Amino acid sequence: xxxxxxxxxxxxxxxxxxxxxxxxxxxxxxxxxxxxxxxxxxxxxxxxxxxxxxxxxxxxxxxxxxxxxxxxxxxxxxxxxxxxxxxxxxxxxxxxxxxxxxxxxxxxxxxxxxxxxxxxxxxxxxxxxxxxxxxxxxxxxxxxxxxxxxxxxxxxxxxxxxxxxxxxxxxxxxxxxxxxxxxxxxxxxxxxxxxxxxxxxxxxxxxxxxxxxxxxxxxxxxxxxxxxxxxxxxxxxxxxxxxxxxxxxxxxxxxxxxxxxxxxxxxxxxxxxxxxxxxxxxxxxxxxxxxxxxxxxxxxxxxxxxxxxxxxxxxxxxxxxxxxxxxxxxxxxxxxxxxxxxxxxxxxxxxxxxxxxxxxxxxxxxxxxxxxxxxxxxxxxxxxxxxxxxxxxxxxxxxxxxxxxxxxxxxxxxxxxxxxxxxxxxxxxxxxxxxx
Amino acid sequence: xxxxxxxxxxxxxxxxxxxxxxxxxxxxxxxxxxxxxxxxxxxxxxxxxxxxxxxxxxxxxxxxxxxxxxxxxxxxxxxxxxxxxxxxxxxxxxxxxxxxxxxxxxxxxxxxxxxxxxxxxxxxxxxxxxxxxxxxxxxxxxxxxxxxxxxxxxxxxxxxxxxxxxxxxxxxxxxxxxxxxxxxxxxxxxxxxxxxxxxxxxxxxxxxxxxxxxxxxxxxxxxxxxxxxxxxxxxxxxxxxxxxxxxxxxxxxxxxxxxxxxxxxxxxxxxxxxxxxxxxxxxxxxxxxxxxxxxxxxxxxxxxxxxxxxxxxxxxxxxxxxxxxxxxxxxxxxxxxxxxxxxxxxxxxxxxxxxxxxxxxxxxxxxxxxxxxxxxxxxxxxxxxxxxxxxxxxxxxxxxxxxxxxxxxxxxxxxxxxxxxxxxxxxxxxxxxxxx
Numbered sequence: 001x002x003x004x005x006x007x008x009x010x011x012x013x014x015x016x017x018x019x020x021x022x023x024x025x026x027x028x029x030x031x032x033x034x035x036x037x038x039x040x041x042x043x044x045x046x047x048x049x050x051x052x053x054x055x056x057x058x059x060x061x062x063x064x065x066x067x068x069x070x071x072x073x074x075x076x077x078x079x080x081x082x083x084x085x086x087x088x089x090x091x092x093x094x095x096x097x098x099x100x101x102x103x104x105x106x107x108x109x110x111x112x113x114x115x116x117x118x119x120x121x122x123x124x125x126x127x128x129x130x131x132x133x134x135x136x137x138x139x140x141x142x143x144x145x146x147x148x149x150x151x152x153x154x155x156x157x158x159x160x161x162x163x164x165x166x167x168x169x170x171x172x173x174x175x176x177x178x179x180x181x182x183x184x185x186x187x188x189x190x191x192x193x194x195x196x197x198x199x200x201x202x203x204x205x206x207x208x209x210x211x212x213x214x215x216x217x218x219x220x221x222x223x224x225x226x227x228x229x230x231x232x233x234x235x236x237x238x239x240x241x242x243x244x245x246x247x248x249x250x251x252x253x254x255x256x257x258x259x260x261x262x263x264x265x266x267x268x269x270x271x272x273x274x275x276x277x278x279x280x281x282x283x284x285x286x287x288x289x290x291x292x293x294x295x296x297x298x299x300x301x302x303x304x305x306x307x308x309x310x311x312x313x314x315x316x317x318x319x320x321x322x323x324x325x326x327x328x329x330x331x332x333x334x335x336x337x338x339x340x341x342x343x344x345x346x347x348x349x350x351x352x353x354x355x356x357x358x359x360x361x362x363x364x365x366x367x368x369x370x371x372x373x374x375x376x377x378x379x380x381x382x383x384x385x386x387x388x389x390x391x392x393x394x395x396x397x398x399x400x401x402x403x404x405x406x407x408x409x410x411x412x413x414x415x416x417x418x419x420x421x422x423x424x425x426x427x428x429x430x431x432x433x434x435x436x
Numbered sequence: 437x438x439x440x441x442x443x444x445x446x447x448x449x450x451x452x453x454x455x456x457x458x459x460x461x462x463x464x465x466x467x468x469x470x471x472x473x474x475x476x477x478x479x480x481x482x483x484x485x486x487x488x489x490x491x492x493x494x495x496x497x498x499x500x501x502x503x504x505x506x507x508x509x510x511x512x513x514x515x516x517x518x519x520x521x522x523x524x525x526x527x528x529x530x531x532x533x534x535x536x537x538x539x540x541x542x543x544x545x546x547x548x549x550x551x552x553x554x555x556x557x558x559x560x561x562x563x564x565x566x567x568x569x570x571x572x573x574x575x576x577x578x579x580x581x582x583x584x585x586x587x588x589x590x591x592x593x594x595x596x597x598x599x600x601x602x603x604x605x606x607x608x609x610x611x612x613x614x615x616x617x618x619x620x621x622x623x624x625x626x627x628x629x630x631x632x633x634x635x636x637x638x639x640x641x642x643x644x645x646x647x648x649x650x651x652x653x654x655x656x657x658x659x660x661x662x663x664x665x666x667x668x669x670x671x672x673x674x675x676x677x678x679x680x681x682x683x684x685x686x687x688x689x690x691x692x693x694x695x696x697x698x699x700x701x702x703x704x705x706x707x708x709x710x711x712x713x714x715x716x717x718x719x720x721x722x723x724x725x726x727x728x729x730x731x732x733x734x735x736x737x738x739x740x741x742x743x744x745x746x747x748x749x750x751x752x753x754x755x756x757x758x759x760x761x762x763x764x765x766x767x768x769x770x771x772x773x774x775x776x777x778x779x780x781x782x783x784x785x786x787x788x789x790x791x792x793x794x795x796x797x798x799x800x801x802x803x804x805x806x807x808x809x810x811x812x813x814x815x816x817x818x819x820x821x822x823x824x825x826x827x828x829x830x831x832x833x834x835x836x837x838x839x840x841x842x843x844x845x846x847x848x849x850x851x852x853x854x855x856x857x858x859x860x861x862x863x864x865x866x867x868x869x870x871x872x
Contacts, residue, residue, distance in 0.1 A: 003746075004483075004530050006483065006531075007479065007514070012476065012531070014532065014535065015476060015542075018475040034807070035811070036780065038451035039454040039455075043446035044517075044549070045500075050440055065503045066501070066503075067503060068499075068501070081502070095440050095441070125481070140815075147801065260794070344469060344474055361696070368471065372470075
């Protein structure tokens with residue numbers, strides 16, 4: 001007999017985990033909708049030709065491939081599982097270009113799959129929650145994503161810091177320090193500043209071929225003064241980047257965006273934020289929780305050419321992705337789930353015999369008509385067993401039905417928190433159940 | 437340049453389709469919860485050993501297999517995509533047996549994948565919406581599933597007929613006509629009665645090795661009088677099955693279930709309902725829409741041994757599965773989507789210049805605080821273009837902002853349905869937007 005298990009890196013979600021996860025998804029979805037985003041879904045499987053070459057060499061290796069029985073083993077599979085939501089979205093935009101009104105504000109909440117080595121907090125199946133605005137290069141879009149981030153974490157009750165940077169500024173820095181061709185090496189290295197520290201970043205920069213002069217010139221960026229205002233940082237950068245056209249364009253964008261955002265303490269211009277993905281071309285974002293050490297819990301940025309690889313050039317956009325699994329860990333650690341949310345069944349009927357059971361079924365239907373989630377224990381078995389079931393599932397009220405209660409057209413309602421019991425009629429019972 | 441496409445048998449869902457699908461899933465989910473069911477989710481991929489041999493030889497061939505790059509092509513893949521929600525549920529129950537309180541009322545709404553030949557109305561990726569009660573053989577569970585079916589389709593506004601039968605009755609019939617070993621052949625054949633007619637069913641029965649006498653003895657079952665009550669049918673069956681122990685047990689179960697259901701015109705005892713799946717052992721159900729020709733839109737039944745194949749015998753249960761894709765087709769054909777549901781964005785701000793745009797962003801935040809889904813057109817471009825966007829997306833109100841409106845601290849609100857315009861202050865605007 002087989003002992004069952006699930007593939008490594010995947011998870012089952014039981015009722016309590018599901019209630020928590022639904023709370024996270026519902027909150028994010030509500031905010032997306034409030035800002036006028038429209039939901040789409042794409043298939044779990046995409047053509048391999050859609051996926052290959054979009055995530056770098058490393059990414060290609062992490063794709064799950066799908067075979068059906070028509071294909072011989074050894075034949076190259078034509079399909080693969082979705083690796084993120086961005087490439088399927090780009091494919092969607094090109095395929096449905098005739099139906100789409102731009103600017104297109106789309107959101108998408110679906111699982112993705114990566115054949116990463118499973119480890120703590122990293123899974124092979126996990127959800128992404130993405131919102132993008134495409135078809136406009138107005139910085140108002142960046143601003144609205146900042147407001148969405150603020151509202152989502154306000155609703156969760158999680159204190160966060162939003163780190164903002166701009167890829168054009170990073171390109172300008174590369175130019176100014178005399179290493180314009182090293183922009184990718186520079187961003188990859190300084191992206192690690194938080195994790196490995198400034199000395200290791202400098203070593204990596206030299207390894208990646210930057211001259212000692214270039215590394216020296218970069219130091220003011222790596223040693224930003226803590227606590228100075230975003231405006232002062234921008235002023236400093238404006239001097240540093242004065243000779244770089246792209247750098248000054250980046251400064252302009254930062255000024256516009258911070259002008260819209262205003263003076264917000266939770267938003268920080270962070271010149272060491274780079275974000276690994278190379279398709280970003282303007283603003284980049286990363287959100288960190290203040291009260292939990294967990295790394296980035298959402299991030300995104302501006303890209304100039306989402307759909308070029310599918311033959312549709314010039315589609316600019318900006319997007320944000322919320323990491324549901326990390327947010328789940330943060331809410332768990334801070335114990336921030338609303339109490340009411342966990343309420344599934346509110347009343348369980350427990351009965352002493354088959355006639356009482358039939359009586360309870362009628363009452364249960366009446367409660368459900370009132371929107372009260374109700375169960376009837378399906379057998380008139382030992383009362384202890386029925387009460388134990390209510391206990392185990394944290395059902396707050398048990399309506400006990402014996403012959404006496406039935407004769408009076410009532411039930412004995414037990415409040416499982418206080419232990420109090422009272423004999424009540426149907427209309428009383430309905431008014432006694434809170435929050436339905 | 438590649439022209440993108442998606443794998444055959446899969447679908448993209450755009451915003452309007454998503455709103456409709458969400459309406460279907462939300463409705464079913466609400467009813468499941470009202471009846472005290474608890475949600476679980478299982479991974480998209482299961483071990484091949486979990487899946488193989490559970491769906492018959494045909495089913496094995498329809499499994500999608502998953503390879504990751506660590507595996508050499510030609511090596512047998514260890515993982516496959518979920519083919520239904522029942523086998524993963526059985527696996528879940530065995531794996532989490534220590535945490536589960538029985539009776540366990542679980543629901544699960546997730547996609548499944550089958551390498552079927554794609555055709556109209558049949559997809560390779562589709563959603564199932566399952567609810568099961570396990571760990572009790574009380575017929576109250578069957579009754580509650582009937583109530584769930586009734587409530588779900590009442591909420592949709594779809595008139596349905598619920599066909600009910602019992603596998604023990606079918607086994608009794610096989611016994612009585614002298615072909616007890618032919619129960620599977622008989623059920624497979626009479627399951628097709630609706631599609632191929634009584635003569636073809638008789639021919640198939642003979643082909644499957646039933647004697648002429650057995651086929652003759654079966655005719656009263658195949659020629660049920662239309663329009664007689666369920667009670668009369670049961671009475672007739674009671675005589676027909678008098679000599680069969682299992683048959684009489686089935687009669688008892690039917691009597692109990694119909695006793696609980698009472699006299700409901702929409703529920704029909706249908707002796708020709710068999711359902712293909714051989715794991716059913718008691719009641720079986722199938723729901724058909726009365727006003728659309730589309731076949732079964734949900735179905736289920738009682739099974740005695742859900743988890744035996746995973747080494748945990750004696751777990752009885754009963755389940756129902758709603759076919760979201762067919763329900764979608766039915767609601768489309770009958771045009772039964774509630775109007776209000778489609779409402780995404782309620783107000784679009786359209787502006788004449790950059791100052792007006794910043795002004796609009798502040799107003800939009802105020803509207804969102806009130807729960808009104810709001811967009812700001814991100815560029816102060818041609819008014820015609822901004823209005824065209826609102827038109828294309830069926831946004832019901834456009835708030836137009838020019839210098840005059842700004843000077844008065846107002847906006848010009850245009851009702852896109854009537855064409856009426858009025859100059860309003862923020863608090864007036866909020867009261868004018870319905871249903872938020």
